[in-house]
Amino acid sequence: MDYGLRSIGYGERLLPKSDITLCEQFVLIGSGMIWNIYFAFLALLFGFLFSTVLALGKNSSHMIFNKPSRIFIFIFRGSPLFIQFFFAYDLFIILPKLGIDIELGFITVTVETRWLTKAWLGALIVLFFNTSAYAAEIFYGALRAVPSKDIEAADSFGFSGTKKFKRIIWPTMLRLAWPSYTNEAIFLFHATTLVFFTGFPAWQQRGDAIYYASYFADKTFNPFVPYPIVGLYFIIFTLFIIGVFSVINKRLNKHLLPNERSKLKIRLNLIR
Amino acid sequence: MFEYCSDPKSLEGLIWLSCYVTTPKHMSFYGSFLVVMGLLALAAPLAMLFGFIGAIASRSSKSLVRFFGKGYLAMIRGIPDIVFFLFIPIALDQAFEYLRHKILCPEVIEPIRQGNDFVVCTAAKLPLSAASEWVHDLYGFSLALLAFGFVFGAFTGNVLFGAMAAVPKSQLETGEAFGFSPRQVFRRILIPQMWIYALPGLSNLWMILIKATPLLFLLGIEDIVYWARELGGIKTGVYDYPHPDWRAWYFGVLMIFYLLLTYISQIVLDRLSNKLSIGQATLAGKAI
Numbered sequence: 001m002d003y004g005l006r007s008i009g010y011g012e013r014l015l016p017k018s019d020i021t022l023c024e025q026f027v028l029i030g031s032g033m034i035w036n037i038y039f040a041f042l043a044l045l046f047g048f049l050f051s052t053v054l055a056l057g058k059n060s061s062h063m064i065f066n067k068p069s070r071i072f073i074f075i076f077r078g079s080p081l082f083i084q085f086f087f088a089y090d091l092f093i094i095l096p097k098l099g100i101d102i103e104l105g106f107i108t109v110t111v112e113t114r115w116l117t118k119a120w121l122g123a124l125i126v127l128f129f130n131t132s133a134y135a136a137e138i139f140y141g142a143l144r145a146v147p148s149k150d151i152e153a154a155d156s157f158g159f160s161g162t163k164k165f166k167r168i169i170w171p172t173m174l175r176l177a178w179p180s181y182t183n184e185a186i187f188l189f190h191a192t193t194l195v196f197f198t199g200f201p202a203w204q205q206r207g208d209a210i211y212y213a214s215y216f217a218d219k220t221f222n223p224f225v226p227y228p229i230v231g232l233y234f235i236i237f238t239l240f241i242i243g244v245f246s247v248i249n250k251r252l253n254k255h256l257l258p259n260e261r262s263k264l265k266i267r268l269n270l271i272r
Numbered sequence: 273m274f275e276y277c278s279d280p281k282s283l284e285g286l287i288w289l290s291c292y293v294t295t296p297k298h299m300s301f302y303g304s305f306l307v308v309m310g311l312l313a314l315a316a317p318l319a320m321l322f323g324f325i326g327a328i329a330s331r332s333s334k335s336l337v338r339f340f341g342k343g344y345l346a347m348i349r350g351i352p353d354i355v356f357f358l359f360i361p362i363a364l365d366q367a368f369e370y371l372r373h374k375i376l377c378p379e380v381i382e383p384i385r386q387g388n389d390f391v392v393c394t395a396a397k398l399p400l401s402a403a404s405e406w407v408h409d410l411y412g413f414s415l416a417l418l419a420f421g422f423v424f425g426a427f428t429g430n431v432l433f434g435a436m437a438a439v440p441k442s443q444l445e446t447g448e449a450f451g452f453s454p455r456q457v458f459r460r461i462l463i464p465q466m467w468i469y470a471l472p473g474l475s476n477l478w479m480i481l482i483k484a485t486p487l488l489f490l491l492g493i494e495d496i497v498y499w500a501r502e503l504g505g506i507k508t509g510v511y512d513y514p515h516p517d518w519r520a521w522y523f524g525v526l527m528i529f530y531l532l533l534t535y536i537s538q539i540v541l542d543r544l545s546n547k548l549s550i551g552q553a554t555l556a557g558k559a560i
Binding site: 074075078079080081082083084086087090093094190191193194197199210213214217223224227230231234 | 352353354355358359362363366482483484485486487489490497500501504517519520523524526527530531534535
């Protein structure tokens with residue numbers, strides 16, 4: 001099929017206009033999934049690191065770390081992702097006019113703000129911030145739940161601060177947070193469907209799965225084919241995410257007795 | 273709005289601003305905040321109703337009813353809900369028109385699906401093409417409301433199902449021992465006791481419902497997102513109140529609106545949770 005890589009700009013330029021076949025719908029919507037996976041994968045990857053920092057910040061007793069982390073988490077958890085997309089996009093549009101020059105000693109580097117208005121970067125940043133905030137809250141909760149006797153044991157072995165964090169606190173935190181974090185990963189994956197419904201334009205009609213699905217539903221006046229196809233694709237990839245995360249979960253729980261291990265409990269998919 | 277606003281081009285500063293934010297379009301913008309509140313007020317009970325039916329159905333002793341109940345509750349899990357928000361209004365719209373077509377114009381024998389078109393006779397159109405604009409708006413809003421009720425009903429159903437299962441078995445058995453009928457056990461013991469178990473889930477859902485309201489925009493309703501884009505866009509000199517691209521500021525206002533809404537909700541829900549815990553057989557209830 002000519003549409004396999006259509007969503008990233010290869011293959012047939014024109015989308016099917018009339019006589020749309022089932023096969024075309026499957027291939028084009030599947031090609032749109034590339035974007036959903038791209039957004040979800042990178043946002044989760046960066047978000048994982050940043051959320052750990054945020055969780056530690058929220059747990060810190062220093063005002064300088066505590067307050068900004070709290071405010072960041074509150075803003076991104078307290079407002080709809082949908083509005084965040086719009087807000088960020090319109091903010092990014094204004095940016096180039098302001099112009100950002102960074103003085104680096106003798107040379108001045110002008111930061112490219114043009115890319116921010118493109119979905120591949122702008123939407124990724126919003127998703128990254130959003131998932132960081134949600135995951136930080138999960139990690140913060142887990143951090144508070146790390147058993148104090150574990151930390152005391154580390155202290156009595158003479159572990160230094162960094163070593164204690166790396167060997168004891170962080171792994172325990174991850175283990176406790178992992179079931180909730182799996183759900184968060186699934187939410188984020190589903191939230192990627194919002195990208196092209198907000199300000200971010202689908203340049204040359206390179207959109208994600210749901211972008212093509214709504215295109216087909218518009219063209220054929222028949223929602224009963226494209227939307228179930230999207231649903232099917234998402235179920236398959238959701239199962240894949242669950243698979244990967246449960247492998248990690250097994251690894252995190254390996255040292256525990258079988259009856260102490262925490263099982264992954266997949267909860268609902270909810271909008272943020 | 274004000275008398276001195278009759279010639280906007282001559283105004284400046286704060287006076288200009290006071291005229292700008294009271295234009296009829298801005299009034300519609302403020303009105304759309306009420307639409308959001310209205311949606312919240314109506315969708316929450318509707319979702320409770322759907323969820324309640326779903327939860328009871330999945331506890332039913334009849335396997336067919338249980339199948340449908342469980343299917344409804346499970347449906348939402350793997351699929352992004354935005355798919356449902358796009359799918360349900362169109363599907364419902366077509367279902368209504370299809371039924372009306374069959375009833376109102378039985379003489380038309382041509383198939384409704386003609387290739388890529390969905391054709392019903394004029395009498396079956398919903399709303400009627402002659403109807404005034406507010407009927408169209410109301411119809412669109414009702415479809416959106418049903419979609420919200422349906423999707424959030426499934427979420428609520430899951431929460432209620434879990435809450436019903438969490439009520440200690442011994443409580444129900446005590447009821448039976450006192451000679452209560454199953455119906456009485458359900459109404460007098462299960463329902464009053466399940467709320468405290470359901471509350472964390474329900475308050476979570478309420479927060480999510482708040483954050484889902486901007487999706488109204490996707491359903492073609494003139495909601496706050498629509499107006500923010502409309503009013504914030506660049507206005508050239510042809511307009512009475514020309515200004516550059518202000519959409520970021522408008523969406524900033526929406527962000528603050530939602531942050532306030534979730535912040536206040538959180539405080540109220542925390543209080544409610546404390547109140548409901550009193551006298552319950554839970555850790556929080558015993559602590560008081």
